[in-house]
Amino acid sequence: MSSNNKRCSSGILSTAQTQSLVSFQQHATLSRSKTCSFTSPTTSRSKPERLQPLVTNKNSQLNNEALPDDVDNLHPAMVSELCLHTRGLSTIPSLSQFSKLQILDLSCNNLIRIENLKNLSNLRELKLYGNKIERIENLECLTQLQILQLQFNEIQSIGLGLICLTRLQSLRIDSNKLSIIKPEEVLKLAQLKILDISNCTIEHLDFINTLSSIVELRACHCNLKILPNQFRNLRNLIDVDLSNNELNNIASLKTLLSLRILRLANNHIQDIQVISFLVHLNELDLSNNKINSLPNSFEKLIDLQCLNVSHNRINSWNNISVLHHMSSLFILNLNGNSLLSQVENFIEKVSELCPTLEVINDISLKTDDSTANPSASDEQLMSIDKELKEVDQTLEKSIAVIQAQFDVIFNDLQKLNTSNHDSKQDKELMNNNFLESNDSNKKSMHRLFQALTFSEENYQSADQETNDV
Numbered sequence: 001m002s003s004n005n006k007r008c009s010s011g012i013l014s015t016a017q018t019q020s021l022v023s024f025q026q027h028a029t030l031s032r033s034k035t036c037s038f039t040s041p042t043t044s045r046s047k048p049e050r051l052q053p054l055v056t057n058k059n060s061q062l063n064n065e066a067l068p069d070d071v072d073n074l075h076p077a078m079v080s081e082l083c084l085h086t087r088g089l090s091t092i093p094s095l096s097q098f099s100k101l102q103i104l105d106l107s108c109n110n111l112i113r114i115e116n117l118k119n120l121s122n123l124r125e126l127k128l129y130g131n132k133i134e135r136i137e138n139l140e141c142l143t144q145l146q147i148l149q150l151q152f153n154e155i156q157s158i159g160l161g162l163i164c165l166t167r168l169q170s171l172r173i174d175s176n177k178l179s180i181i182k183p184e185e186v187l188k189l190a191q192l193k194i195l196d197i198s199n200c201t202i203e204h205l206d207f208i209n210t211l212s213s214i215v216e217l218r219a220c221h222c223n224l225k226i227l228p229n230q231f232r233n234l235r236n237l238i239d240v241d242l243s244n245n246e247l248n249n250i251a252s253l254k255t256l257l258s259l260r261i262l263r264l265a266n267n268h269i270q271d272i273q274v275i276s277f278l279v280h281l282n283e284l285d286l287s288n289n290k291i292n293s294l295p296n297s298f299e300k301l302i303d304l305q306c307l308n309v310s311h312n313r314i315n316s317w318n319n320i321s322v323l324h325h326m327s328s329l330f331i332l333n334l335n336g337n338s339l340l341s342q343v344e345n346f347i348e349k350v351s352e353l354c355p356t357l358e359v360i361n362d363i364s365l366k367t368d369d370s371t372a373n374p375s376a377s378d379e380q381l382m383s384i385d386k387e388l389k390e391v392d393q394t395l396e397k398s399i400a401v402i403q404a405q406f407d408v409i410f411n412d413l414q415k416l417n418t419s420n421h422d423s424k425q426d427k428e429l430m431n432n433n434f435l436e437s438n439d440s441n442k443k444s445m446h447r448l449f450q451a452l453t454f455s456e457e458n459y460q461s462a463d464q465e466t467n468d469v
Helices: 012-018 021-025 206-210 229-233 273-277 296-300 317-325 338-342 346-353 376-468
Strands: 081-083 103-105 125-127 147-149 170-172 194-196 216-218 239-241 261-263 283-285 306-308 331-333
Touching: 206 229, 273 296, 296 317, 317 338, 317 346, 338 346
Parallel strands: 081 103, 103 125, 125 147, 147 170, 170 194, 194 216, 216 239, 239 261, 261 283, 283 306, 306 331
Antiparallel strands: none
């Protein structure tokens, strides 16, 4: 790859996978949500584009010869996990003082060699993905190592680099330049449970017989043309992904009776009769192959929940009649098969064929809850709901009565207020009339007084004139 950023893939996914090591040993039928991962068919054989890293540390490049200050100041006895992700390292600094270290993350740097890991005998997990490492070396002291992530490097061969990792349980070496893995290179990995060699140019899996404890195998986007007979001995396998290869014969899978998840998308498979023996399958992806029909023996797959046979060569409804006997199936994908064009409403026809289906061709089927028989808890809830509705109706009636009474009282108050207002106006008018009457009386009396006074004065004046004469 042209840049370190493109090399840096998601290591989080692998960590989640490795946490399932214990659960693999106690594996039962998977739940629907965990079992069914496919939602749409893969129509291209090209390799998927590699994920770009999320850069969480934007510090400047560190001194490659010594530990950075923020690490060097740590007390070695207190450190059990050390993260040097995306630090721009071109060499691994000396970490010998961290003797109690259990998890070391050196991913997404510019490392070319694996070195300076001596004295880390307690290390359990080592992340070296997203570098430029060409050889697996200098891991002899890591005898307690359980998880090793080497994906997205430049490794061309394993060599003797893993010979001392006898306790290794999870190995990711996908997206490298591997073209062959020799049996002697993984001979000592007797406890290995998870192996991912995807996106390499490996053409055969002859080494697989040495990994008797393997539980999960991912070998998609390789150049596999045949499966070795050694597959018959891997009776602990639960999850197998062989999609995007050149396979046409899968007879070697017949004895994998513990298998729960099988992905064979984008191959050249025609005969799938052998899958009928895998009676504990929960998920089966056969999309983009050359399949003409589902064999009647598929009725033995009583635990199968998810089936993807999209983009195959199924051209007759008779060729999928076995679906009627697959009572656990609830997700089915038939997209890209010519039989669907023979009827107008294929969803209805398929659901009649297999009544347990809940999703057909990524379309969720809506069920009529009213036709379902209610459980005891449902009946109790319905009874409570009915009682609440009756209470609501009673409250509504009471509120209506109270509202009517309130309206009557409010109207009476308005009338009373109007009457009081009119009475007040009448009193004011009477007072005004009384005052006006008093004023008028006063004026009349004044005029009378003036008249009387004038008359007396005139009388006196006339009497005086008489005397003078």
